[in-house]
Amino acid sequence: MDKILVGLKRVVDYNVRVRVKSDGSGVETDGVKMSINPFCEIALEEALRIKEKGDANEVIVVSIGTSESQQQLRTGLAMGADRAILVETAEPLDALSCARALLEITNREDPGLVILGKQAIDDDNIQTGQMLAALWGRAQGTFASHIELDGDKARITREVDIGLESIEIDLPAVITADLRLNEPRYVKLPDIMKAKKKPLEQIPLAELGIEASPAIAETAFEPPKERQKGVIVDDVSGLIAALKDKGLV
């Protein structure tokens, strides 16, 4: 295939313990470390491996967000992507609008494969890939832990609740990456320098002319109920006594 399109979302780093703002208006993101969503990184790694095997000519990374998302796109370019597209929007976008924006980019670029992360670790929605596949009228290989390309088809191993499911899909298609698809490479310093010279196109969201979606409002945020710290027992007999006390054994 010629091109692979990969989505990169800028999210709060997975090591950050997110806190709800005291007024309940959102979560604290000021001064918090931001990174590429880990599943998006896996998606990009897979695209790069496909290209390195000679099965694709170009890897394009795309992000939707504020101009700050350029940082994550630059990291993607440093990992090995050939060029980047930022769909710029000041406001956070709902999943359907993201899928519609990605569809516009997909139609422009005509990739043989779109690889996205299976979920973003901020909103945990697990929607965008499936929505894009639906709007595009193409197959979806969600939660992929293995991808085998075979001409205009791909065999996907999917991590499902009862084990591993294998499906065959016609390309072009959307694949969403699960944890065990690969281990993303580390970015080396010379690659960061090289990435600065790679093209990064900025497109205002309005220019894509996507239809407005019926958005679902987030009206309040609250911290989860904390569990109370319990007791520490000294030994196995103490543990068994505590379990018996609760009627659990």
Added chain:
Amino acid sequence: MAKILLIAEHDGAVLNPSTAKVLACAAEIEGAEIDIAVLAESAAQVAAEAATLASVSRVLTVENEANKHALGAVLAPQIVALAEGYSHIFGPSTTFGKDLMPRVAALLGVNQISDIMSVEGTHQFKRPIYAGNAIVTMQAPTDVQLVATVRTASYRAIGDGNSAPVESRDISVDLPTHTRFLELQAGSSDRPDLQTAAKVVAGGRALASTENFELIYALADKLGAGVGASRAAVDAGYVPNEVQIGQTGKIIAPELYIAIGISGAIQHLTGIKDAGTIVAINKDEEAPIFEVADIGLVADLFSVLPELTDAL
């Protein structure tokens, strides 16, 4: 009034327990009138089971050879056709529902609420974000259909005793042929299913090998418990992917959860928050798992596990 279409999850023979939990959520919506859709190659057996569930008004069956395996891309257009006239379309937040429901939502041109954990109104729900570190209240528009998945760990399965009518539906839509099922490698285990087990014993990276996981299996079998694992143990290849608990694995709510050699990363803790009693055994007394454990034992798992299993 809320006219709710609930998409049944099944394997062609039996209903997945997730369906009765989604039903429990849907039944909390004021004025709910709930129909269950069974899309299958041959739906009679599953439909008969669904008809016994409390709160179900009707069971609608859609039989098609193409529905033999639950492929989201194949099921979605049929559900869209079936969904006409319904205000809510609900599915479980299992890999089945996660794959399928956003495809349905996109075809309907609406957004989706994922992982409903509580009902606040006919179009208002709470859901966890950031691996459960924040809970957000979502208000969906009332003038379009609402597609949602339900976090099954937040609900107890609804009871049975009902005998709802079963009606067959003919859906004539073009089904895509771009997706073909090849095979399913299901874990073969006689142990209770992780997502419905009353007791779960889980091991982490500290187990250090597939062989050492036998210690976990031995304790689980003594307790009649299901077996789970942390992401680290799955990544290391000690256990298969389907036993992973946490943000990107399974969310569980057993009465008793025993975490062994699991440090308790936030991504893991989000998967066990709703457990009745959490027991942690870890040799690192600073491990974050002790912050949430009801009963903690600071000890080397290799010395205490055989002792615990023998003593029970």
